[in-house]
Amino acid sequence: MPHSTFTLFDPVRVGDMSLANRVVMAPLTRNRAPDAIPTPLMAQYYAQRASAGLLITEATAISHQGQGYADVPGLYGTEQIDGWKQVTKSVHAVGGKIVVQLWHVGRVSHTSLQPNGGKPVAPSAITAKTKTVLIQDGVPSFVDTSEPRALQAYELPDIVHTYQAAARNAVETAGFDGVEIHAANGYLLDQFLKSGSNQRRDDFGGSIENRARLLLEVVRAITGAIGGGRTGIRLSPVTPANDAFDPDPQPLFDYLVRELAEFNLAYIHIIEGATGGARDLPDRPFDYVGVRRAYRAAGGKGAWMVNNGLDKALAEDALKQGADLVAFGRPFIANPDLVERLRRNKPWNVGDRNTYYGGGAKGYTDYPTLGKA
Template identity: 75%
Template sequence: MSSLFDPVQAGALHLANRIVMAPLTRNRAPGALPTPLMATYYSQRATAGLIVTEATAISHQGQGYADVPGIWSAEQVAGWKKVTDAVHARGGKIVVQLWHVGRVSHNDLQPGGQAPVAPSAITAKTKTYLIRDGVGAFVDTSAPRALDIGELPGIVQDYRRAARNAIEAGFDGVEVHGANGYLLDQFLRSGSNQRTDAYGGPIENRARLLLEVMQAITQEIGGARTGLRLSPVTPANDVSDPHPQPLFEYVVRQLAPLQLAYLHFIEGQTGGARDYVQGDQPFDYAALRAAYRAAGGTAAWMVNNGYDKTLAERSLKEGADLVAFGKTFIANPDLVQRLRQGAPLNEPDRSTFYGGGVKGYTDYPALASNG
């Protein structure tokens, strides 16, 4: 049986172990530019089999929180190159998570103070993060406008450009953020997508934008360097769908021919109950994986949500290939070593999760070196 510490191949990515650092928004990129401090932070965690960066906006329109990084400009690419160089210097592998928040934004964060965009003009009952006069605070999202069908090809091209920029910046690949109630997830779910055109209504239409994005990115950089994150039942950011099982089984069957590097699933409620039920019955993740494999899909299967070592090892025995750890990586830059040795874990300082500097970011202690 595979253990957490065995190597694994995920598409073109040869990973030293099966422990993944999950994407974690930290709001430490003023002006949407990656910083040298971020290079330190990620390189400290380079013993992970794979690092997935914090969600990174594909365009100014795609931004939804203050001081999150982007990857649409040459200056951003140059900033990220310092991050990838630092991770690679320590033997790590790193992919960037590509993000468009859709309606989970605020006028203050949008180009020209415009309204955020969405599948339909339905305000998300959720919060976003603004910094005003140097003080960060969570505030209600702004009312969005519905995207015109003629705008959607441009968004697909923004994803394609971001993937191309990622490779230029030295990333080993990309992960598309299709989860947690952001733009692609908003299109998937009937609670946020009430369109009547080719991108709304039946499952095939609601999945269209996500599949077009995945096709564009894999054409640009290859499926073997492309991953995708999905969250079939999470209510995060006010998304819902009464029938998630057929929706996501359709999605994974359509993804199978792309031969992706990996698929990354949040099981249950993001950051909450793993057995969360949305819709008409409990979600069957084993059936989802079976549907994907039956369609010829070969991507490594990554699981996420509330994992510890015991649960992770059990999940590997049940067919998972990779296990993503989130908050534990914030406080434990050497998480792989701690899990291997059964060492105690540092507790994260939640007051430093969003915004700030070194404190609660790069100052968590590592175990004493064996050398």
């Protein structure tokens, strides 16, 4: 087993990015972008947390069709790109690095959020047993997702192109240091990967190779446009989030990471266990060390990022066992100075769950740092 001598606070080169430390802020949906446009308040929020070695933005829709929740940002219109420019400028002004997570929710949406009130799209016309967030009069509510329609094969090249265009917008115009492809948590690319949501009988369904096809085409298009060194990917092999399920995930993800090795990605971001929940799922065993070994054996050189329910001790142990980066999610909501708290072994603020989704500055940019506590 690897036994790294690196600490959380040592610098690291990740693809084309030089990071000041190995602590990453994971993507956190906060529903504070009306009309999908990033706001000055969002610029303040990310700049407050820029002491992380890398910030990964909240999931950001690549198209109107890709929207699945109220007041989440997009990256497909001029006003949206201009809003993100202010975010990246604010983060870079304080020495931070930031990538945007590119998102298509697929079936995890509601007709009220779709173009012309249409059905959400999916690999197969199977409704997700999950909920999305709508906001009325400033108050968030959780509602059942709508019945989706199955994407036609001829529609898939346009989705690939839309991912590529969003990546170009992100790096060349909005000023991001890179992108993270969201292929986790039961959203569109993950829906294609997993047989519970993909029952197609064409070249994008059935075998592992076919179910991975769309994701690999997206990766090829994005890396061709902005380079592998500016591209990361997020995977969640066994999470039940958003009704994601595959009865045999090990060979699926072993195959996928071997294929990803050829793209010289900046990093692979793995959610261990149930997203935002238990790290160990007895009914869904998975060999995370094995999947990392499969990636390395295939020549994959990207940084290996682990995520889910980590505290300092678990994060340090992950580095000792071969991870290169560790991502913290919810702790960053209430602790903009989480890196300093980790460094000094100080207690963490507790987040106000009532302000996680939607709202303004309260529960967003008003958490105290150590110097102001």
